[in-house]
Amino acid sequence: MALFLLKSTPPDHLADAPGGAGLLADPATPAGAQMLDRGKAVFADTCARCHSSKAPPPPASLNLQHCAGPNYLACFMRYWKWTQTDEFKTQMREVVKAPDFLEGNYLSSDARIPATLLRTNVCSPLATNALRGNIWDNFSSESYKTLPSVGTVTLNDPFTGERWQYRMPAGGRGYTRVPSLISVWSTAPFLLNNALGPFSEDPSVASRVKVFDASIEQLLWPDKRVHDDILGAKVPGTIDRTTERSQITVPEGFVPDALKPLQGFMHRYAPWLVGAGGDVTIGPAPKQMPVNLLANIQPLPETSDVGAKAEHAAKVVGLAVKLRSDLASVPEGASDADLGKTYANLVKPMLELSKCPDFIVNRGHYFGTAEFNNQAGLSADEQSFGQEPVLSDDDKRALIAFLKTF
Numbered sequence: 001m002a003l004f005l006l007k008s009t010p011p012d013h014l015a016d017a018p019g020g021a022g023l024l025a026d027p028a029t030p031a032g033a034q035m036l037d038r039g040k041a042v043f044a045d046t047c048a049r050c051h052s053s054k055a056p057p058p059p060a061s062l063n064l065q066h067c068a069g070p071n072y073l074a075c076f077m078r079y080w081k082w083t084q085t086d087e088f089k090t091q092m093r094e095v096v097k098a099p100d101f102l103e104g105n106y107l108s109s110d111a112r113i114p115a116t117l118l119r120t121n122v123c124s125p126l127a128t129n130a131l132r133g134n135i136w137d138n139f140s141s142e143s144y145k146t147l148p149s150v151g152t153v154t155l156n157d158p159f160t161g162e163r164w165q166y167r168m169p170a171g172g173r174g175y176t177r178v179p180s181l182i183s184v185w186s187t188a189p190f191l192l193n194n195a196l197g198p199f200s201e202d203p204s205v206a207s208r209v210k211v212f213d214a215s216i217e218q219l220l221w222p223d224k225r226v227h228d229d230i231l232g233a234k235v236p237g238t239i240d241r242t243t244e245r246s247q248i249t250v251p252e253g254f255v256p257d258a259l260k261p262l263q264g265f266m267h268r269y270a271p272w273l274v275g276a277g278g279d280v281t282i283g284p285a286p287k288q289m290p291v292n293l294l295a296n297i298q299p300l301p302e303t304s305d306v307g308a309k310a311e312h313a314a315k316v317v318g319l320a321v322k323l324r325s326d327l328a329s330v331p332e333g334a335s336d337a338d339l340g341k342t343y344a345n346l347v348k349p350m351l352e353l354s355k356c357p358d359f360i361v362n363r364g365h366y367f368g369t370a371e372f373n374n375q376a377g378l379s380a381d382e383q384s385f386g387q388e389p390v391l392s393d394d395d396k397r398a399l400i401a402f403l404k405t406f
């Protein structure tokens, strides 16, 4: 099985792709060679501590022996601080400069990166499937299940843009493993949700490189990222919004068991929400509603504790009642703007039941950019990673030239 998988995953180098060689810096020319050398140094200083499986051995004083599980975050912080030292950077540059650096390099440390450092959308790291007692329990490790909380992250209200702080849960969630950068020229748009950069249906080499160029620019120059139509620069990116008035219907068969005993009651109380057949409908929601506000409502509690279950069910009913009374006050034939105002008041109770209250899909991963150091208003946990040197535009161009050779 391992051999089969390896057979299907060798790097696809741009140099070997049709027309690819002409798109790379040429190491045979002095300008090309200089560019690539600079790119290597930048990669060593800024990126390789996460995106390389070849690295200098950490000094024994970092005490990285017993890091799985509850000690992980403290260990990671010691590692991170070490990678900020000249001692690390000097050794890492030597590793990256070696002619065989890319050979057999997975281009990831495979480490779990806390959301407080990464600052990308937290919905994927908040996924629940692999938690203890959940559907994929048997596929996740004990060290995953005993991970500590990464601490508090800063999120934005999807109606006002205002910042607020959210405490991430412990027990596995809150971390993202470093993806490999092998053949990264071909895999944009970027990030787990593919939200960073444009999408193209054209699979040609020229198109893949065009999409890579646009996406890597957005990664390294956060100003170039798409910003929300409504909130603009008040939020650090874009929010997925509905394009027309919409509602979500959960057919009766899919209504979670925990809600079933309530269905008769809810149908009597909120017939617009729960039909006589037992279907549950959320809406109508106006055009430009944040999709995740509707889609992430969590009718089921994440616990087997009876008290907590009852508390959750009470919140769901409370929200249903509030939705009903607030939406009932909106006149027949109300405009999307009127409906939108009503929802703005419902945000708090809806967020309390949200599986993931983060709406900005293309934020974060600010390594090497000035935005990394723009930490005013962030939580103490987010600030604890300190400040980083900012790359110049030329550094970034050289880095991109080197990344294209992966």
Ligand code: HEC
Binding pocket: 043, 046, 047, 048, 049, 050, 051, 113, 117, 118, 120, 121, 176, 177, 178, 179, 181, 184, 187, 189, 190, 191, 192, 193, 219, 365, 367, 368, 399, 403
């Ligand atoms: C602290 C660890 C860390 C550092 C430092 C880091 N990265 Fe990453 N990188 C990650 C993680 C984790 C992800 C996945 C983030 C996500 O999808 O939310 C990622 C994602 C990426 C992606 C997108 C990959 C894909 O297929 O979607 C690219 C490209 C990338 N990093 C390049 C870089 C470059 C270039 C640098 C240096 C300027 C860098 N990274 C520094 C951890 C790091």
